Amino acid sequence: MRRFLSGDEAFAEGVRLAAPEVISAYPITPQTVVVEKLSEMVEDGSLDAEYIHVESEHSALSCAIGASAAGVRTFTATSSQGLLYMAEGLVYASGGRFPIVMMNADRSTALPWNIYGDQRDSLALLDTGWIQAYAENAQEALDMALMAYRIAEDSRVSTPFMVNLDGFILTHTYETVDIPDEEQARAFLPPYETENRFDFDSPKNIGFSAGPETNYIFKYKEHAAFERAVGVIEESERSFAGIFGRKYSGLIDTYLTDDADYIIVTLGTIAGLCRDVADKLRSQGIKAGVIRLRYVRPFPGKEIAAAVGSAKAIAVLEKDISFGNAGTVYTNVAAALQWAGVTAPVYNFIGGLGGKDISSDDVRRIYDDTAKGTDRVTFIGIEGDAQ
Amino acid sequence: MRPYLRDKKTFTFEEIPEDTCFEAGYLVTENSGWRSVTPKIDAQACIGCSQCYLYCPDGVITIQDKKAVIDYDFCKGCGICSKICPKNAIEMERAI
Amino acid sequence: MRADQLDKNEYFYGHKACAGCGGSLAVRAALKVLGERSIAVLPAGCMSAVGFNFPQLCFGNNAIISMFAGTASMLTGVEAGMRRRGYKDFHAVGLAGDGGTADIGIQALSGAIDRGDDILYICYDNEAYMNTGIQKSGLTPYGARTTTTPAGRNIRGNIRPKKNMFEIVAAHDIPYAATATVGYINDFIDKVEKASKIRGTKFIHVIAPCPTGWGIPVSDTIEVAREMADCGLWYLAEYENGKFTLDRDPGEFKSAEAHLRRQGRFKHLTDEDIDLIIKSRDEKWEKIRREWK
Missing domain, CATH: 3.40.50.920 (Rossmann fold)
Structure with a gap:
């Protein structure tokens, strides 16, 4: 189905197709349209998810990490100061290998205050262990929402994924976008399966400390997952092209x-x-x-x-x-x-x-x-x- | 379940998880070395009232056959049990 | 709840908390009530530091460390996630210290109560940031010496009263809130059990002395905790259905002065300081006795 959508709206459609079970987000310009759309989808039943009205971006990500540790697919979105306020959670999510997907509306950071687009927010947080992708247009934004889940949740990767959309220039600009149908989306994106979650039959202690004897090994493994992600990205794009007919060119x-x-x-x-x-x-x-x-x-x-x-x-x-x-x-x-x-x-x-x-x-x-x-x-x- | 001691070993690269998720209640070290005094239960005097069991911060006391029994692997020797005992049935001894 | 009705299992065991730690007793007791179907969320702090060092993992149930400010927000996510997986009979329980609750975590706690999330939040209050070396928190009482409120010639310890967390939480119209102390563990256990059967957000504030930070012998944790309630410097109360109830009126107070003087953190207090503390206690109790029937 082809519709005339802004980048934010297109991304929300991608999230709907990915069907996360828990969405926790806090509004910030120019991300707001995404969370408004998702709220409407939850309200009208087109998306069966828990929409949690958290009290801050820090809580948005903290909540998403909790839900991810419970073993379900999660989504959050933010921008600028909000992303910076989340910063502690970014390293937490990646170190814990929770494949949370986030949309960031790239926006300038204060001071001076400014709501318009630049990439200082996300690039300042490049070293937090998240996959970072940058979309160019609304179609790519929608497609990346779906691909983000597939790549992040792949057991070879298990790494959170941040999709960046230039504030206003992409988030608020309308284009004609092809919205795939749910069946196609299901064929592309399998349900989320993980062992990195609570289990009543075999209880888990999650998010522990690791001292100098082992800490570097955890960090090495995190790094190695990025090396593997390159192949997983290619693989996902091949599968994407096969199902949706749109080709992407990798990194x-x-x-x-x-x-x-x-x-x-x-x-x-x-x-x-x-x-x-x-x-x-x-x-x-x-x-x-x-x-x-x-x-x-x-x-x-x-x-x-x-x-x-x-x-x-x-x-x-x-x-x-x-x-x-x-x-x-x-x-x-x-x-x-x-x-x-x-x-x-x-x-x-x-x-x-x-x-x-x-x-x-x-x-x-x-x-x-x-x-x-x-x-x-x-x-x-x-x-x-x-x- | 009650966390319990496992065999001491060095974790290999492969055994260290990718994520920070691991088997709950996995213990590799005891706490007995912390003690400077050790609670000794006078089984004659103990009435199995459970006060020591309830108040032990480390949960190392169980009531078995109506008598308090201490897991000395994990007792830190704080002496709360000795103070709380209504029958003065727990003596803190110097010996470890 | 009688001792023999408690879960025989231990869910917090082999941890490296200091000998005589009141916080570890609160965590242990709460988990024995809630049992194996509980998921514990602990922020960075004493109990996570002593219980979660790979590969020494001291929780027998599902447990996770949250960000310091994120106990309640992570509980929200855990509860929602487990519910989505189809579980109904489980408890999402937060076990956070005084700083994690009254200072850095108060925003997330307020948000969770506001949403009415079905979680139980337990604050084990040892009245300072003990894990980092006894620094003042919002729940450090008036007069207490901490490493950031030193008792010197110019200032005699903490100059601010203890933040009133119980009533702050109650002001959200929370379904259930209570105060407790590890000194009266049966009362605490009963309150955890009661909370576990109520839907919506529950909050229990339990006093848990820290021998290291309070300057008391490790064997005296329970005695001092009890005394604190008996001398009126703490109170055991509940908030339910919009009403406060005083659970226990000690009648004639035990000596607050003796209680304070036995603790290293209050050793520097002058007679005037102690009079001030007693005066403020009496004002509080006048209100409690008048309004919390």
Whole structure:
């Protein structure tokens, strides 16, 4: 069924199809539409779930962890300050290997207060042990909701999954979206089975402490699950294509990279504009390409290096800054390229903070600067040496 | 079920769980080494009233055949049982 | 409930709590009432620290450590999840300390009561953050010396009264709330049993002395706990169907001064300090006796 939906609404449809049994969430702009839609679905019976009105984001995730430890599928959603307020729970959920799925509406973080989209919230929490995916459009958001459960709950992975949607640009923008039917969804996503749960016949102590003798082994195993997740993601996408007929390209999505001299590596909705500008540059004889990161954890280091090939220079465009260094995506990309032996220069462009528009001229300038060579880190819109 | 002592062993890499979920009540160490004094029950004086059983913070006292019996593997020697006993049937001894 | 009616099993056993720990007795007794169909949620704190160190796992029933602020919110999730799995005859029980309840966990507790979640929340109150080394909590009583309310020349210990958790909880119109003490364990056991049969949110606040933090001999936990109720510095009461009931009126109080002076944490108090404590006790009891029939 095709419907005209916003990113938030499309994601809610994906969650409905995944049929979580416990939903605990606290409202925050621009996530609210998701939880409102889910509440309506619970009310009208189209989703048979417990919707728990928690008193904070911390409680939202705490409740989801409790329900996951009881052995049921769970969902929560948040954004920005809410995600930061959940931070303690993020490491808790991942360390306990609870495959909770969360939608995060990527939004700027205070201060100054700002409700618009950038990716500083989720990227600041990249190291919390969650799989992190970034959707580009409403269809992908819906599809990722379903895939997130399948990947997170796979016993080879057993890791929580955060799907990020650019605040407003994706969460509140309407597109035509294909909504799969429930039967297809059931064929793709098996019921959640786990032994990581309470059991009255064979009682369990869960969420324990582990001292220095064993702690590192738990952490190693958590890391190893991310390595296995790469294969599980591929497998899930193959199965997804077979059932729903839509193909996804794994950890990254490439555009005209095969022979590209200059490549922008980016994530989220801005990729579309980058592709548009790349097309125009191509028509002028400049070999431009785009890599969109669909996943930032597990990090597609090998995939990026392979797609970069023998490009002359690379730009990383992100809506994020790790103060005192560079963008978080940039440091990840640069390290991966260095390891792969790529010697082309890699430049970082920081844009879109607090919802600032990134224009096609901005993107064109990124390509120009990348071709000419520029500073390691450039804040789009800050001219010269602002210091 | 009452948690109980298992064989001492070193956990191999494979035996350490992926998650933080493990068999409940799995004990590998005793608490007997904590004691500096040890409760001794005078079976003659004990009337099996259960006061020591009820108030023991470690749950190491059971009433068997109407007499209090102590699991010395896990008794820490706090002496609450001795104080609570209405018949003064529990003596705290220096010997461990 | 008589001793022989209690579950013979032990569900909190082999733990590394200090000798004479009142908190561990509260946890042990509660789980003996609730039995094997209970799922215990314990926040970071003494009881989780002493009972949950892989591979030494001291709970015989299903149990989990929650985030410090998350006892009640995790209980909500556990209850909802188990219910979704089709279970009806089980107890989701929280066992949190005073700091975990009255300070960092009060928001989640308030939320759970507000939702009416079918959970039992037990606060074992040892009147300070004992696990981290005896720091002041919202339930530390007036005058007590802790490591963050030192008794010096300028300030003599904690200058704030104990937060009134029982009435704060009751103000939510909770189906059942009670106060108890490990000093009168049968009363506590009866209240846990009563709570276990009521649907909706239940709260029990049980005093559980910490010999280490209170500065008393390890053998005196029960005696001191009892004395605290007998001298009127604690009270045994219930809130049910919108009404407060006083369960036990000690009549003429035992000496509060003797009770305070035997504890290391109150050793520094002057006669005036003790008079102040007694005055505030008497005011409280005047209200209790007048209003909680």
